[in-house]
Amino acid sequence: MSRLTDLIARAKAKDRALGEELEREFKTLASRRAFGLNFERHRPESVELPGRPVRRGDKVRILPPRGSVERGDQRLWRVIRLNAGAEPQTALVSLIDVEDPEMVDVAVADLVVLAEFRDYIYPGLVSTGKVERGDDKPFHTVINGENFHVLEALTYTHRGKFDAIYIDPPYNTGARDWKYNNNYVEGEDIYRHSKWLAFMERRLRIARELLDPLNSILIVTIDEKEYLRLGLLLQQCFPEAAQQMVTIVINPNGVARGRELARVEEYAFFLFFGDASPALLADSLLDTESTTGTGASRVRWEWLMRGGSNSRRQDRPNLFYPIFIDPQQKIVVDVGDAIPLGQPKESVSDRPGLVTVWPLRTTGEEANWRTSPSYLRELLKAGHARVGAYDKKNDRWSMLYLGKAQIRRIVDGEIAVTGKREDGSLLLEATTDEAKRTPKTVWNRPGHKAGEYGSLLVKKFLGGRAFPFPKSLYAVEDALRIAVAKKPKALILDFFSGSGTTAHAIMRLNRQDGGRRQCISVTNNEVAADEQAALRKEGLRPGDPDWEKLGICDYITKPRIAAAITGKTPEGQDIAGDYKFTDEFPMAEGFEENAEFFTLTYETPVAVSHNLAFQRIAPLLWMRAGSEGRRIDDLPHTGWEVADTYGLLVDLDCSAAFCEAVASQANARIAYIVTDDDRRFQAVARALPDSVEPVRLYESYLSNFRFSMGR
Template sequence: MSNELQSLLDRVASTDPATAKELRRHVDALQSRRQFGLNFERHTPESVALTGRSILAGDKVRFLPERGETTPESVATWIVTRIRGPKEARVAELIDPRTKMESSRLVSDLVFVADFRDPIYPGLVSTGRIQRGGDNKPFHTVINAENYHALEAMLFTNRGKVDCIYIDPPYNTRANDWKYNNNYVDPGDNYAHSKWLAFMERRLRVARELLNPADAVLLVTIDEKEFLRLGLLLEQTFPEARIQMVSVAINPSGQKRDGAFRRSDEYLFVVSFGRAEPSPLVLGPEWRGGKSTSTGKIRWDGFLRSGTGAQRDESPLKFYPVIVSESGKILRFGDPIPVGARREDYDGLNMGEVAIWPIRRDGSEGRWQTNVTTAKRLLAKGFIRTGRFNGERTAVSYLKMGEQNKLAQGVYGAYTLGADGYVVVESAAAQGNRATPTTQWNLTAHSAADHGSSLLRKMIPGRSFPFPKSLYAVEDALRFFVADKPGALIVDFFAGSGTTAHAVMRLNREDDGRRRSISVTNNEVNDEEVSLLERGLRAGDPEWDSRGICERVTKPRIKAAVTGRTPEGVPIDADYSFGDEFPMSDGFEENVEFFTLTYENASLVELDMAFERISPLLWMRAGAQGRIISERSDTFEVADTYAVLFSVDAANPFLAAVEGDEGLRVAYIVTDDEPQYQAILGQLPSGVEAVRLYESYLRTFEINTGRA
């Protein structure tokens, strides 16, 4: 029974014991009924203190700690009723919404509070850019934000477009693991599991809307503390998905557990949507503990139908000539000849051509496996071929759909079209190494100590991060799902030290891909929080913020990965150890933009007075490539992949400017007039997405409030 319900019953009992007794009986009966599945309290909706956000009348705020105090800001929330005084010493008049008590504080001693049930109108402010990938490569983005709000912002930029989400959420095992409503949750808290589930469910429900329902995967790592509950939560949140759990060895020596076996592995939940499935890959000896799913050799089946339904009269439209050259190469397919017509009378051949008919071994007339239309498609893709040709006859074979799918998945390695126009795959030796592994991963490369913590020390010396993932463990998990998607979008909203973005860059280097990542992390100060408070510092001070996760670890690590240099400018003295091995000092030919999430005033957005903050979201929606249109114009602006029409009076020159622009993906049109918007929409180039500003932006977050 919750504390709130118990308190209510106690109050009733003080005035009406009989009624309280009857209520308690009914409550006990209800609590004895257990639903099938996962039950948990969803608790008070989360809230987050946002340092740096200006305080306005009507805002919810908390008190910052007094300088030198070691407690964080207060838990109580106040409402700002009025702000008075000079700019350098403004005072906020406050009221407690619960007790109606009034108070006042210096605005500089207050911090804005955002509740997750309230609408937000996000913007982004750039805090740096690295460009080593040239103008034609998209940007990875790193966002310093509360991840729930960042996910909501991505509903405007990337809804339904994400190929893979990889997250390593808090495991709920340590007292400084994660915060719920401004307080770290202690593992001994009676509601620790319930709070964790509420925390995760809110984020997973938003993340679900980002994933491409037809072909995407969610990867979640966890340990034994919450894996049972997480499994049930995933089943309840994603009933349409296929869910599997993989055991990954991450600590060969094992981590001590009091009174129990040493812990050496963790779990990876794989949540697959639509047609997503792991691609068979070339695997080294450490992977091959189980049976390979690859036969090692591509199978060409006979194009001549055998078995039942194989006679000409059973499928007349599949009795037609395969026309080949004098060398036996397939040139084209003739039309089916009418029932009763003799093949000997066929006159559709040119000089030097031979017609191959579906004749069975007993000399009877058979039929081919497909109709002419499908046969033409097979020929165009190289999926049909002839065998040895004696001048009159040759066998015809083709790749069935199963083999076509394996080819697309890379089961048979790289392939080309040979001189005769049909598929030629790589060597049988390479084919034989391609497989889908078992659910037990035990690889040296996945050791978190050796290739997580140790690697981080080499890249950003003197800057620690608790339990970073092995770079190669993340890279391998991603590879099974994006190896055949060179343009994939990967999101990590528990980015931590930035391992996922780093892994995506390595995957791009291996196959010259254009995959991009979106990494979200906050700027919490963990281990140093008390010492910084004792020194009179608090959140929002430059020195405090410089010690946060994003500023001290995530950004420097990703910069070091791209540039090949430590934050001090020294070339990284180490090599990548597995897969694509090369010096870390080489860096990557990648582009990265760093942002901080802001909270905008909806009225200013609607009046087109917040474009500078909104502009990075427009750029992200268009693919995060090239320059950002960061300032509004009196007419219009055209960038690499998107354009913005600020004034409908400039519609004609705007349409002339974007006409024939093959790189254009999105056109943003600023107008309150629906007929004008529709008129311009109808004249845009084919394939260009049109977005009306700011109606689409505002509506996204108003709807999201109700959904959340």
């Protein structure tokens, strides 16, 4: 039922004659079809928030008894009061939108809070873990929450900042793959297409607020069920963008349905905003004479420590030896000899002023180097090896070297030596004259097979856990390369992140060119439809720990991204096999990247304005400042604090010291100033460096969510 139909029904209940007249006028208007895509914009969606504490004034639903698999009461109730002292705690709730409100007392444990999308929200974030291997790189973030609400949260932190958005939304196949108003939309639903269009339109309208209007790209994948409607919807939502559709062969064997031809492809819409254009690539993605993986345009320094199989000390004991480096100059002073397998590394004495580097994993396990001591000495002499980055968290240095393939390219003239670093290692630049070209609109590459490089790859990273229909890692990588190859510091959003393929692909791009691209992934924690009935029979409900641990975010997305970074499955086993195509190396090596995981929370404006929700607002402030370095998680007892990229001033009497500290922090971008006095805020803002953006808390936060979403 559309929103207007719903309102007319309510009008009929109060004044039948007026309701019928409105209905006649509505039918007359509805019969006048304008040119373009017409669909019912159904009543605003709603989402249940299991685990969110019940508060007075909340909209709630009453849950069915534990153990029941029947659909619960779908009526909406409002919490009138929470009954103090009752055990178990109860609440008085009143039925919404009826002539004669019904009131009942219900156990709070049997209520679930419901948010309608026309309601205002005041979001926060709670950290649920992190992985750090990327030293000072910005953090990729994964947010568990309803994506419409997370998109609203991002309007405060990233409005107009995203260089690319890549989404793989539900394809609306008629299977139970997505919900509308907490109900699965199935094939026999006569409003299936209009519900999907309304669902997509709401999210795309917020997404346009997040894209950089001067230079950004939106990529949306789809199959044959909705590609026609989606194409027209995108044109209507983004009339200013240049739009193209790409055909991607994902299953050369094809899938035949009934009397249809065997389908081998799906589609991706590319929308280019402002000055954005597709990056030129060595591979057109169609022509047989250009293939991904030539490596002709890259100069890659590899990790000296071995990963994957045969990487333990006992596997190759002759490759376990010390390297002595000067940490101040970041140079290798000497390479020691291999020590016997039974001899502890402590038997080798440290040297004054030097750091002894051994091939050790972050767990402390002894590994081995990729080269012998004598060959490493040759590499260092030739400038083909050097000291890498210092890992502060694990207090260790990495070592880098050029593999034989890269050295051969230097000899063949494909790579030019343009100079030397202070440590004696070579400065290199690819000199290939291979013509780069604009990618074609039909892609036919082995790496785009969804089965082998989607489903099977996800199982490999998750130790056998399955996820339905993930994208090929390499297909997503190619799509994003077109969008952000020219932007090594690009910011990318995926708000239908599923198994986390987009973040994984961005890590691969970063490794290939040394980029610092950052991905924000958004997904909910929905449990697969075929598992829900069994869990309910066991007496479980959404919000219970044993239910939530099987949700997509906790069971798939977070573990997959962590596994990609660490090179280990959730069970701690090295991931077997190598990456393919553009960059081939053992998956067990992982990536030098950082990631943090969050869950969306719903705050009250009173708690926010009185500094009572700061710990949940703090991650948003950190993200707005770039998701880099240290975060200020608690209100500073000194009245102010300055982190790596931003500062927080709570006590305006300390403004002089605060401004001085901000000015001395070279990477500071934002100064958050907590005050209700605009004149004092302006005074502090004038004392800050011009390069630092002053932001008033909590006025900027509250006004963003009160007014910016156009409710």
